[in-house]
Amino acid sequence: MRSIKQIKNSKNKVILLRAGFDVPIKDGKVLDIKRIEVLLPTIKYLAKKGPLVILSHQGRPKGKIDMAFTQKPLVKVLEKLLKQKVKFADHCVGVKTEKIARSLKKGEILLLENLRFEPGEEKNDVIFAKGLAKLGDIYVMDAFPDAHREHASIVGVPKYLPSYAGFQFLKEIxxxxxxxxxxxxxxxxxxxxxxxxxxxxxxxxxxxxxxxxxxxxxxxxxxxxxxxxxxxxxxxxxxxxxxxxxxxxxxxxxxxxxxxxxxxxxxxxxxxxxxxxxxxxxxxxxxxxxxxxxxxxxxxxxxxxxxxxxxxxxxxxxxxxxxxxxxxxxxxxxxxxxxxxxxxxxxxxxxxxxxxxxxxxxxxxxxxxxxxxxxxxx
Missing domain, CATH: 3.40.50.1260 (Phosphoglycerate kinase, N-terminal domain)
Incomplete structure (x- = not known):
């Protein structure tokens, strides 16, 4: 298992980060940001390497769009913690999302909507996994709370991209x-x-x-x-x-x-x-x-x-x-x-x-x- 410190050539490459941002949210307000804070070292390190696309989920929407579980409230939290603008994509996969991801410049960050809005995530669907893989060139896993799940973003995407472990993931192990x-x-x-x-x-x-x-x-x-x-x-x-x-x-x-x-x-x-x-x-x-x-x-x-x-x-x-x-x-x-x-x-x-x-x-x-x-x- 390779650490993100072993990423050698990231020039002109988009990095996908699977994060564990499943945090308590009430009335659009994030109540506890500790799970986000522990990933800051990984996020900051990767943002210096190239464009960064963050994948995560909230709750259990059961493969359907349910705005009670949207990731949008996390944008302001990330912007405050990172002291920079964070873009947001309304969908995890598709031509529009791929275009946004591929247009990112070094240091720019894009947060995707809830992965579990898509039925393919929990089913570990091959097509969905390939759709996520199209968004980037390098995959990084730093979602230890979700590592026991055989979901597309966890076990599917690494099949198609060079894969590495984030700092918190390695610390957990x-x-x-x-x-x-x-x-x-x-x-x-x-x-x-x-x-x-x-x-x-x-x-x-x-x-x-x-x-x-x-x-x-x-x-x-x-x-x-x-x-x-x-x-x-x-x-x-x-x-x-x-x-x-x-x-x-x-x-x-x-x-x-x-x-x-x-x-x-x-x-x-x-x-x-x-x-x-x-x-x-x-x-x-x-x-x-x-x-x-x-x-x-x-x-x-x-x-x-x-x-x-x-x-x-x-x-x-x-x-x-x-x-x-x-x-x-x-x-x-x-x-x-x-x-x-x-x-x-x-x-x-x-x-x-x-x-x-x-x-x-x-x-x-x-x-x-x-x-x-x-x-x-x-």
């Missing part, structure tokens, strides 16, 4: 590989969020190597549900993962209390005292204390996923644990989309050894040691 190759003990793995089908492989992968695995967030609720405890109206899946057998392992730590919501009021209850009308929205104070103590003793912390219901604003446990980790000298590698956003809002990004911009991509890499987006560059 470097630090996540460190977890796989240079484990430090005591090693604490913290898992939160939902979707046990994406977290179960991680538990199985690291159970032999870690000293403890703390399971929080909606994942913990799923465990208690399968163990036969009342979880009220909390977020759970209808699936049965056979979790009671897995969590019997002495290395696994579960919450001992929760913050629950009922009748618009929230309060703490023991894990075995949740009632039918209560909604578990965060970890309780005793659980937070127990986890903080484990963090103090750990030499390596790997964390993916929020510990509370982030969509409802219940981030207290996530925030307290984030602060606890930053107060230690342990190696700390954090990831997950919602976790990333909370940590970014707290201004703690630079307080950890490394904060991955990937969620599912981070998990897949840690399980498999590679990703479709990595293989496409090899």
């Amino acid at each position: 470097k630090y996540l590989s460190f977890v796989l190759e240079k484990v430090r003990h005591p090693f604490l793995l913290i898992l939160g969020g939902a979707k046990f089908d994406t977290k179960l492989p991680i538990i199985k992968r690291f159970l032999k190597n870690v000293d403890n695995i703390f399971i929080g967030g909606a994942l913990a609720i799923q465990v208690f549900k399968e163990k036969g405890y009342e979880v009220g109206v909390s977020l759970v899946e209808n699936k049965n993962y056979g979790l009671p057998l897995i969590v019997k392992n002495s290395k696994i730590i579960l919450p001992i209390d929760f913050l629950v919501l009922k009748d618009k009021k929230n309060y703490d209850v023991s894990f075995d005292r949740v009632s039918k009308k209560e909604n578990i929205v965060d970890m309780g104070p005793e659980t937070i204390k127990e986890l903080e103590n484990k963090i103090k003793k750990a030499k390596m912390v790997l964390w993916n996923g929020p510990l509370g219901e982030s969509s409802g604003g219940f981030d207290l446990a996530t925030e307290k644990i984030a602060c606890a980790v930053t107060k230690t000298k342990n190696i700390s590698i954090i990831g997950g989309g919602d976790t990333f956003e909370v940590i970014s809002k707290l201004g703690l990004i630079n307080k950890f050894t490394f904060v991955s911009s990937g969620g599912g991509a981070m998990l897949d890499f840690l399980v498999n040691g590679t990703l479709p987006g990595i293989k496409a560059l090899e």
Whole structure:
């Protein structure tokens, strides 16, 4: 896999950059720009090399044009960060877009509309991939959060153009590989969020190597549900993962209390005292204390996923644990989309050894040691 520093001849060549700009946008305003900021070194470096066309996506418009997911709000953000004009193309492919891309001069930047407005993106359609490839002469991948997707802009385009990895992409691989190759003990793995089908492989992968695995967030609720405890109206899946057998392992730590919501009021209850009308929205104070103590003793912390219901604003446990980790000298590698956003809002990004911009991509890499987006560059 070649770094962008290995691009030798870029004269009169248009560079395509696949960026991971899937950021929260509300009423046309970008709420968090950290995922954009981490790519600035790559963008600035490439802009000095030649004309630059940026490809990215927003949300899940399902292959249809939905202006709720337009990339236009990113133009002003990029212009402010880069202190230069950024052009915008209303379509990802086609004669008009190709003409704009090919007319760019060295240092000029063009942002394309949402890739996922096109059905060919998620289908990894050959014609769509070739259409994107026509826009440039060199391809650069720096969208680690999307590298686990076999989409046209990720695995299709590299088949037709000389391909390289951006600075952030290489940094992600470097630090996540460190977890796989240079484990430090005591090693604490913290898992939160939902979707046990994406977290179960991680538990199985690291159970032999870690000293403890703390399971929080909606994942913990799923465990208690399968163990036969009342979880009220909390977020759970209808699936049965056979979790009671897995969590019997002495290395696994579960919450001992929760913050629950009922009748618009929230309060703490023991894990075995949740009632039918209560909604578990965060970890309780005793659980937070127990986890903080484990963090103090750990030499390596790997964390993916929020510990509370982030969509409802219940981030207290996530925030307290984030602060606890930053107060230690342990190696700390954090990831997950919602976790990333909370940590970014707290201004703690630079307080950890490394904060991955990937969620599912981070998990897949840690399980498999590679990703479709990595293989496409090899």
